[in-house]
Amino acid sequence: MSFISVKNVWQQYGDQVVLEGLNLSIAEGEFCTLVGASGCGKSTFLRLLLGQEVVSKGTILLDGQPLAKEPDSTRGVVFQRYSVFPHLSVLDNVALGLELPRSALLGRLFGAAKRDARDQAAALLHKVGLDHALDKYPTQLSGGMQQRLAIAQALIMKPRVLLLDEPFGALDPGIRKDMHALLLELWRETKL
CATH class of the missing domain: 3.40.50.300 (P-loop containing nucleotide triphosphate hydrolases)
Structure with missing residues (x-):
């Protein structure tokens, strides 16, 4: 089972799509690096993982549970x-x-x-x-x-x-x- 599970995540602001259909599975204890050009959505994805923003579409699970609505100590x-x-x-x-x-x-x-x-x-x-x-x-x-x-x-x-x-x-x-x-x-x- 994935520790962090990202399923079909979309993030958009108005008409601007920043993340489109993102799928990712990270096992517990795994080291994962996201690399991409400036403006490709890396920081947006980080804010979603932190709980600073809510996904427009899709789900992000931490150990099988939806992320807390706000950043927390996890x-x-x-x-x-x-x-x-x-x-x-x-x-x-x-x-x-x-x-x-x-x-x-x-x-x-x-x-x-x-x-x-x-x-x-x-x-x-x-x-x-x-x-x-x-x-x-x-x-x-x-x-x-x-x-x-x-x-x-x-x-x-x-x-x-x-x-x-x-x-x-x-x-x-x-x-x-x-x-x-x-x-x-x-x-x-x-x-x-």
Whole structure:
């Protein structure tokens, strides 16, 4: 059975058809890459998988179930433009992903729960090679470091699917190669 099943998906905006009769089947743990010319619908498809848009026609199933109507923690995403909070430290950027869902009223944790969230965030930041930068702010990081921070933000929620929208496009070739290696290592570890 497919983990992600895309059946006859069409997406159009007014008279403009962006995706036409798309069919795709992805097994759990499989690494899938979509390649195409600019404007061919890759980012549109990503928005559909995230739940940011509703398909015009067809179905998308995640583990046999229709996608949630809104983005949720089952699907992590890393964009080309980093989605980090500039006013938070590296550690707080990642820990926030654990704090918000656990504390609906205040949006923050306290005491042992906060220490636990920060410990989990620090462990993940160690895996992505940012353990030396826990107290730094995003503006103090290089492009590659910011991208590793964005990946850690996405992974802290333990998503079942990690979606990447040209995450290495703005990086230098050497850094890009390092990021590919890091991502493959994390993919093997997390079994996304």
